[in-house]
Amino acid sequence: MKELKILAVVVFFTLLTYWGVEPYAHSVMHPHIESKGFKYDDLKPLAKKGDAAKGAETFMNAGCIGCHGVKSQGMPAPMDPNAAAASFGVNPPDLSDAGAVYDAKFLADLIANPEHALMVEHKFSKAGRSFPMTAFYGLGGDKDQEIADIVAYLQSIAPKAEKVTPKMAYEAACGRCHAMHYDKWTQIGERPTFKYKIDELKFEEKVLDYQDKLTKYLGKLPPDLSMYIRSRGEHYINTFMEDPQALLPGTAMPRVGVSKESAEKVLEYLTEVGDRKHAERDSVGKIVMIYMFIFAFLAYLWKQSIWKELH
């Protein structure tokens, strides 16, 4: 009985210290921000119902493919990543998966007013720079309808949501700015295996050149995300993806506008790469715990058998 009282005192002071240096201190250092579920309430819902067939036409006439590729529809990017970055600062995304990865409201707002949707006005129009993507001013008809059509078109050509792999979501939403070197991903694509050193160096040069352009464009090279699942944790990454300005005011990182499902896939990818052994950790943990309980039980019996002669 006395031992239990002593144990209670030890446990109490241990937990008090733990509470102070972990949950409490972290709540002071990192104010908690709740995710709003990727609803993008600040953006207007689509007023019109889009028509994918018309959207295809509008998409071509609006000149989107002047900068964007749509590989799945046989439209390659007009420039390679390095040339594109030289012109725009960053490589404009291929739109094959856009309809599946991004939220529809976000896409509509992005087409009409890119800086607003991306929340980067503080880095461009308000800082006296022009944003590389021009807003869509309409083709003369009902602009809202035209935008709805383009969105419908992008959704119609995109793979079904369940076909979007975690890696695809990452590449579309994050991969042009963030490398992931634990999965051989660079900002200009997957790092191939090379037979000759010179080819490797040529590729390396392209990567460095792209990174330099990107650094100029954003002010700082965006970090490699290989270990972000451990360094930032799921909650931070999730809320940061949804609204970077809320957690890091003034950051050059745009709001990426992913749908809730795509955000989950991005997180899944980050976990696969940065915390690959999490499932094994769980299963090994259970076995070790069972072993330890048996060990403790046997140790207790041993102790009892010896101490019954001593008391």
Add this chain to the structure above:
Amino acid sequence: MAHFEKAHSLEEWLDQRLAIKTLRRVLAEEYWIPKNINFLWAMGMVLAVTFGILVVSGIFLLCYYQPNVNLAFDSVNYTIMQEVEFGWLWRHVHAVAASVVFLIIYIHMFTGIYYGSYKKGRELIWISGMLLFVSFSAEAFSGYMLPWGQMSYWAGMVITNLFSLGSLELNGLVEWIRGDYVPGQAFLNRFFMLHVFLMPLIIMALIGLHFGTLRIPHVNNQDGEEIDFEEEAKKYLSGKKKEAKVIRFQPDFLSKDMFVVAVFLIFFFYLVFWHYDFAMDPINFDPADGLKTPTHIYPEWYFLWSYEILRPFPKDPGLIAFGFAQVIFFLLPFLDRSPNVAPASRRGKFAVWFWVLLVDMIVLTVMGKLPPMGIYSTIGLLAASLFIILWIALPFITKNEKAV
């Protein structure tokens, strides 16, 4: 040459050459421990086991770790954590054990303070224990540098800066310690050497000394009672086990130790698999970057109390206070003027002193982590001042203590 008979068993063969039976008797079976103890007396064994875990997991990690500023981070976070089979397990075990070992050290220390186990012949037990505490601190700090993450780098920067000793501005000394103007390759290499060789060597030697210091004064007991160990041992050996006030180390004491160790390991492995962030700071999963200072820099939790004694004061007084905090625990056996060896609960004012010190150090620990702003700075300053006052007051509090 000595005369040897043919041995009839391996044990006998070894006994002829190593006297293992005598060794076992002297070191284990007739090493007498008081019976009147509680589970806090098992903390020494828990520490020995945890140190063993650290050594074994450390050896596995050492097989793959690269002490190179360009490779260190990836060798830990990719090679060990992802490529090597169960490398993640060894790393989690090593990191969590390094943190939990300090929890047990603190429990062990406060047990010693509470029961007065540093007096009347037990001074060297306390002093060798404090030397172990300091060596473990150096071991923990040097190990923290090795993953070469943001916290490694910036903690290395901040702590080595302390050696400029404030207004003395001994920047040359700081550079000498680092081997460079800022933490770099030379820095990583020497801390690697300290962590995997010199400090473990010192720790192992000190553990031997710590055990040695226990031999003559014997382990204290729950009432601080002076026991005639020879007399009691005779009782035990004559079969009056229930009456004797002493027990054998092996198997009596050990059987209880092992049960406590088992309970501890359940807690430990729970932390290893499901609750490790407290010991593996997320910020250290960002690679070291000399151009990007983290928003909050703080040491691991076990250094926070002394960090907070440094921080709230101006530069020079802060360093003096910090130095004071590092050495003052060593002097405990001499600052406590009372001849009583008894639990604090029976020692009047000393009991108050004990609990105030404990709570004060917890307050310091929490404030040491919080950013030094507003109310936290004030509380930190008060708690740090209280810490110093407590130690200065100790001789006066204990001088006129009534004998119990």
